Amino acid sequence: MNAIVSPLHSRDTRRPRVMVVGAGWRFTSGISYYTCRLTNAFSEVTDTSAVLMRQLVPTRLYPGRARVGRAVNTLQYVPEVHVHDGIDWFWGRSMRDAVRFITSERPDVLVLQWWTGAVLHSYLRLARLVRRYGGRVVIEWHEVQDTGEARIPGVTRYVVAAMQQLLRRVDGHVVHSRYDLELLRGTYPLPEDRVVLAPHGPYNHYDAADVDGERDGDFVFLYFGVIRPYKGVEDLVAAFELLPQAVRSTSRLVLVGETWEGWTAPLDAVAASPVRDRITVVDRYVDDAEVAAHFAAADAVVLPYRRSSSSGPLHIAMSAGLPVVVASVGGLVEAAGDYAGVTFVPTQDPASLAAAMADLPARRGERFDDPHSWDRTVDAYGELLTRLGLPGLMSDSAAGAPERRGA
The missing domain is CATH 3.40.50.2000 (Glycogen Phosphorylase B;)
Known part of the structure; x- marks a missing residue:
């Protein structure tokens, strides 16, 4: 494979700055927690920031509308992460502020968490912005499309058409399983050399x-x-x-x-x-x-x-x-x-x-060790970024240090 190296990175030996884009806390869901855990894990090995999708859809259309805006999380972004919260589906000032934030942070890699078509138009705008100055764009796929969305007339057709536009601006892909990869390839052409498998990290942040x-x-x-x-x-x-x-x-x-x-x-x-x-x-x-x-x-x-x-x-x-x-x-x-x-x-x-x-x-009473770690996720990203011609990312465990427990 021919590595893609832009002038931005051709003589750059530092670790790339990473910006994660995903679900915020206003419409709290599993992806909100995943976005936070992944971002915190990145922050242990490189400069990291986050842009959160805030008002995903009109509140009345959300299945959990009664709790929108209610804080249920104790999990937080670590202080080292610069967080912009966030982007609303209707954009307005929220998109202008996000563009200023991204322009200021100037990430080398934009990591888009994919789980709903509600964010697709916003992701397309952010990908265009980052690609304009030579940054890379990566999608982490959590599923092809939400099953509830898929039942709404016209939504699947819109998502597939708009995703084709986004994919033209995406450099790499992260999936959690071979099953997901085969499912995705039934809908979208994902290049073999631009995809890595990254198992889901542990959710060990609950005090039990x-x-x-x-x-x-x-x-x-x-x-x-x-x-x-x-x-x-x-x-x-x-x-x-x-x-x-x-x-x-x-x-x-x-x-x-x-x-x-x-x-x-x-x-x-x-x-x-x-x-x-x-x-x-x-x-x-x-x-x-x-x-x-x-x-x-x-x-x-x-x-x-x-x-x-x-x-x-x-x-x-x-x-x-x-x-x-x-x-x-x-x-x-x-x-x-x-x-x-x-x-x-x-x-x-x-x-x-x-x-x-x-x-x-x-x-009763038997307990078992969790084989998962966020180090494995970070290392998988590091492999992908190396394929894209960027400086490497390596977790502490991959470098020989004790594995992190609190990412």
């Missing part, structure tokens, strides 16, 4: 100090995450009902997550369940302190997805060392394949799900 050790009382199976059609939570309710009576009578099922897209099938299943007195539902987006408390109280995490490219709750569970039962779908097999505490089950199969769950109470 009491997670280790056995507890008295009922065994707690936890489902955590927004409740949407593809999450399969109704399959979990059915599986809990199928547990042997001896297990079910000493267990509880806790469902924690905000209902999206009007999908009430899991809640209806709970209401009609003969064991509903052993099921707890928390139908809202909980804050970070509550997240830590729910995972500290859990004995196992169950994720019965029907499709998924990646899962933040899976990474929280692995960071906590908990046993996990997860459907063998999408990118989850690769994400948890090296985790000793995982049990994979077929999707949409409550009987198999129940069988896996029934084995766990006898192993």
